[in-house]
Amino acid sequence: MTILLFGITKDIVGSSTLSVPTSSITNRTIPKTVSELKKCLGDTYPELNKLSSLAVAVNNAYAEDDQLINAFDEIALIPPVSGG
Amino acid sequence: MDLRYDRQTRLSQFGPGGQAALAASKVLVVGLGGLGIPVVQYLNAMGVGVLGLVDHDKVELHNLQRQVLYSEKDLGKSKISVAEEKLNQQNSNTQLNLYDTFLTRDNALEIISNYDIVVDATDNFPTRYLINDACVILNKPFVYGALHAFEGHVSLFNYQNGPTYRCLYPTMPNAEEVPDCNENGVLGVVPGIIGTLQALEVVKAMTGIGEPLSGKLLLFDGLSQNSTKIKFKLNPNNLNIKELQGSYESMECLLVPEISAQAYQAKRNSDQAICLIDVRTTKEFANHHLAEARNYPLKDLKTEINLDEQNKVVYVICQSGKRSAKAVAQLQKKYPQISFYSVVGGMNKMTSLITQS
Numbered sequence: 001m002t003i004l005l006f007g008i009t010k011d012i013v014g015s016s017t018l019s020v021p022t023s024s025i026t027n028r029t030i031p032k033t034v035s036e037l038k039k040c041l042g043d044t045y046p047e048l049n050k051l052s053s054l055a056v057a058v059n060n061a062y063a064e065d066d067q068l069i070n071a072f073d074e075i076a077l078i079p080p081v082s083g084g
Numbered sequence: 085m086d087l088r089y090d091r092q093t094r095l096s097q098f099g100p101g102g103q104a105a106l107a108a109s110k111v112l113v114v115g116l117g118g119l120g121i122p123v124v125q126y127l128n129a130m131g132v133g134v135l136g137l138v139d140h141d142k143v144e145l146h147n148l149q150r151q152v153l154y155s156e157k158d159l160g161k162s163k164i165s166v167a168e169e170k171l172n173q174q175n176s177n178t179q180l181n182l183y184d185t186f187l188t189r190d191n192a193l194e195i196i197s198n199y200d201i202v203v204d205a206t207d208n209f210p211t212r213y214l215i216n217d218a219c220v221i222l223n224k225p226f227v228y229g230a231l232h233a234f235e236g237h238v239s240l241f242n243y244q245n246g247p248t249y250r251c252l253y254p255t256m257p258n259a260e261e262v263p264d265c266n267e268n269g270v271l272g273v274v275p276g277i278i279g280t281l282q283a284l285e286v287v288k289a290m291t292g293i294g295e296p297l298s299g300k301l302l303l304f305d306g307l308s309q310n311s312t313k314i315k316f317k318l319n320p321n322n323l324n325i326k327e328l329q330g331s332y333e334s335m336e337c338l339l340v341p342e343i344s345a346q347a348y349q350a351k352r353n354s355d356q357a358i359c360l361i362d363v364r365t366t367k368e369f370a371n372h373h374l375a376e377a378r379n380y381p382l383k384d385l386k387t388e389i390n391l392d393e394q395n396k397v398v399y400v401i402c403q404s405g406k407r408s409a410k411a412v413a414q415l416q417k418k419y420p421q422i423s424f425y426s427v428v429g430g431m432n433k434m435t436s437l438i439t440q441s
Contacts, residue, residue: 004312006232006235006237006303006305007232007235008232010235011233016305016307016308051257052255052257052258053253053254053255053256053257055252055253055314055316057314060312060313060314060315061314061315061316062251062252062314062315062316062317076303076312076314078237078252078301078303078314079257080209080230080252080253080257081230081231081232081235081237082207082208082209082212082230082232083118083207083230083231083232083233083268083270083275084115084117084118084119084120084205084206084207084208084229084230084231084275
């Protein structure tokens with residue numbers, strides 16, 4: 001599962017993309033929904049948990065927390081940005 | 085048709101009809117910074133009928149790398165007066181309405197009600213949410229643009245009952261979550277690109293050409309030259325705004341004790357010992373700081389600070405005065421026996437004071 005990072009999430013993770021293992025070989029729970037993915041990413045990068053307003057897109061469309069995701073989806077984390 | 089606009093009126097999709105629509109349109113641009121400058125220059129050049137400008141800042145040296153309308157001789161002048169002069173020279177047909185003020189909850193509805201469309205070219209969340217809510221109340225579309233480092237976001241909100249800013253980000257992030265350009269930096273050309281895209285969206289919305297960026301968020305990454313569009317839907321509840329919020333400042337921006345940069349400079353020039361905390365990042369601090377300052381970055385204040393409690397008075401500084409105000413609010417709770425003061429205008433103001441003297 002590929003995750004594109006925007007705004008401050010890019011700075012928190014330190015890269016513009018992130019790959020989340022979706023195979024059970026790693027013995028980790030595989031996120032099945034947007035909210036599970038957020039939780040999983042927040043465990044690895046606790047700074048992400050501080051973002052109260054974080055939009056998530058699945059295959060280039062805004063997704064609610066309960067949306068189902070799979071290994072082939074392209075996810076984007078899009079926090080609000082304020083600079084001008 | 086005017087020879088002046090010949091090169092755009094000969095475009096069959098735009099034509100004399102597009103030009104007439106532009107000439108009849110009234111556009112309000114909030115913010116004459118990195119985003120607002122290309123917006124006003126292009127809209128003015130292309131023949132928008134009425135252009136309203138809202139800003140209350142003065143031209144400062146660190147503006148010049150991206151706010152390309154201003155020049156060295158404009159330093160210290162109000163942005164609105166410099167913009168008026170240069171836009172008049174560029175196209176004397178445009179009616180310019182000048183609002184030498186920041187947009188606030190007390191003036192937003194009155195100002196915006198006179199326009200067909202608003203351009204959000206601001207640099208902070210409170211004003212972005214204020215513009216959203218005022219535009220929803222008045223049923224005006226607005227073109228959003230925002231930056232983060234090498235990245236820019238653009239969309240057209242509240243257009244023909246389309247989705248709004250709150251459909252993407254329902255509530256305002258708190259002040260510590262997301263840094264602004266002062267903290268984070270911005271590459272000079274990026275606001276030029278994003279502001280120019282905003283101007284294009286205004287032209288499309290006013291003339292009806294092309295596909296407006298309504299219900300789509302454009303994400304531009306300057307480093308990779310990648311552009312991505314994210315679709316999003318209206319949450320109808322977000323159109324149900326009937327009045328503005330009581331306040332758009334986040335809770336931590338409540339009034340804190342302040343000292344003017346001039347008064348602080350006078351204290352420095354006197355012989356008494358002063359304690360100054362600089363709450364910018366270690367990188368900003370390393371780059372430039374006042375001799376007496378000690379560096380405690382804002383994000384570490386909650387944990388790492390080790391203040392000498394002998395100090396009765398402690399001054400707090402950052403780049404512009406926003407982070408120092410937040411820091412004062414935090415520190416005052418932690419050290420009630422010390423009086424903290426935020427230096428208004430921060431290092432920006434101090435640097436210009438010191439250069440002048």
